[in-house]
Amino acid sequence: MARHKIKNPVSQQTPSSSSSSSSSTATMTNNLDDTIVGIPTVQFLNHKTNHGDVNETSAANNLSSNDVINVSSSQLSKSNDLVVNDENIINEDSNNKFSHNNSHISSISNNLHQETSTLASPTTSCNKSSSPLSLLSTTLFSSTSSSSWRISKQISLIFLSSTTILSRAKQYLSSLRPGTFFTSLIPVLMGTILASKTSGGQFSWIILLATLLTVLSVHAAGNLVNTYCDFVRGIDSKRQSDDRTLVDSILTPEEVVNLGVLFYFIGCIGFLVVAIQSPARMELLAFIYFGGLSSSFLYTGGIGLKYIALGDIIIMITFGPVSVLYSFIAQTGTIRLVTLLYAIPLALNTEAILHSNNTRDIDVDRRAGCVTIAMLIGYRLSHVLFALLLFIPYILFVVGALNYSLWFLLPLITLPKAFELERRFRYKQLKSIPRQMARLNFYFGMFYLFACFMSPAHKLPGLLPRL
Template sequence: MEEEETFVSKTSNKSKPDKKSSNFKLKTYLSAIRPWSLSGSLVPTILGSTLAYRSAESSNYSPAICLLTVFTVVTVHCAGNVVNTYFDFVKGIDNRKADDRLLVDNILTKDEVVSLGALLYFSSCVGFISMSLISSAKMEHLALVYFGGLSSSFLYTGGIGFKYIALGDVVILIIFGPLSVLFAFMAQTGHVDWNTIYFAMPLALNTEAILHSNNTRDAVDDKKAGIITLAIVIGKSASHILYALLLFTPYSVFVVFGIKYSFWFLLPLITIPQAFKIEKQFRNESTMSIVPKQTAKLNFFFGLLYVVACCFATLPSFIKM
């Protein structure tokens, strides 16, 4: 009788789904998309929507388009992160010392990473199609910007591999700045306004600081793997200077805007103490490893304060009001 109860107990345990295993797998997939880095695409997209709301076409503003635009852009970013993980491992760049452990430690298989990337790209395409159906912008204009961003997210490490030939910084500056802001603005208003690029640049520089800190941290291992990044080309000392410029130049822009146009533009200056703290960590080898995530965290709060400023400030005459 006891043997029968034991058998039934074992059988019933096998039939139940392993919740712990499922939760672990979900957390692993979330880790694969690098959620800490997503402020780089989220904030510029929100900024573009905010500028559209403040523009002359604000009467046509659609919250649904805003949500679909955010979903579309962020899922492309997530997919690009997954592609990055895959090709860094396949090309032997990620090793036992690498920060990204998913494939190195066999937490996920290569097939699982490929499937996740494909799912994210597919989801982004669904979001884009849904958004374009209700947007007043021409489909071909939206498609040109969208597929330009999508292909760049793949080619960053796949195919040409811009990251490996010292062009990754250029790609990041364009995508996570002007392109995202322009895409969100165009989706809402139905037309292109190249002047939105001026508003995008402070965010683009701050986002580039995330990438540059990551590449500077990994410069030794990247050089051994035979790839070339800007951090390797210019060396450690120049990398420190460049990081400081990327981090603090936007604040200088806000001071000028604050004095000339509206004090609301001084709002992001609240984050300056944290920026100085991170810059100090960047120059210290023992704390260098945490700088990319700290910079991304700064980028998020810095960007949100900038968006709030754009909501209430008297905007420069770049955008038709």
């Protein structure tokens, strides 16, 4: 390795300091000489101007000259002391700088030595290894660990983003209130079953799926309109509301409106598919579809039929006869008014859900300026109406079982639950009745669908001539 000489800072700085001290000493000596030479000149001039006693003046002048010489000598000695002190300070500074430079150089050399030993250690370990596989394994391990760390970091970021997207999707889904969709699903399936019974068991899956898309989209959009209008009118509040979408700020009002428009648009796309695939005339399908769409909007939007005691009628028509008739016509292309008979149990049971909810919220609706049938007729008659809506379908099933098919007794499995809900309604235990009534409606509708599906076509009232 090449060696570099390091010059001593003291040797570089000492000549300059000595030259400066010598020049200062010479300057002070010249000043002293000038002072000594100048004194007799002044005395001589005084001697020529003053004609006094020459001897006395000369003696005095000689005495003062001796004093000046003594003072100048003392100043010269002090100057020499200052020069010595300056030289000592310069030497101390030089020594400090030299020691600092030496320590800095030693620290740099130590760092270089450590880095060299660090770089040399893998080579040494590799040289000590008996097989080149150790070097390969070490390289692979280091690269694998770094790449696995990057992959795990990317996976964690993807997981966090997917979790955020999933939670947001759940919020949007809950705003649609999917727990109420079966009130639209069951009538569509009922119309499809009746259509298959009249056509020898044949039906189109494409039309069925498009019909479900159409009806469920309109239902979801209607729920969003209801959420928005009830919130704006002050009917829904944090203290009392089953729909928490806006009162808990899960979504903003603008998001609810945009989502409602989106689902109305999806419903129109589904309607176009049905109109293309169905043998029915497009004008007839459009009349039924846009009638249902208008009802879903006007229930709380626009004039707000719900707020003027007409909401119950709209619900009974939309979630019963309209849905069953629409799906039946979409499959067969014909109108059979007897299908409205099969929609009656579904419409009454669905209206029982809404009526129990309105009876529970009489005070809230009155404060908000909303008018419902339950508010108009009072609690006692509301209980009577609820009992009629609840038990008339079971009476129809018994009549159907006695005159047509015993399969119509199947929905009577849910009758004990119906009696329990009626009793709780009678004793004003209304808080949980709408939710339990919705659960009853689901099982009630599924048993009803299964009964119609299992019954022979000639034993279903009005569809085919009886044998």
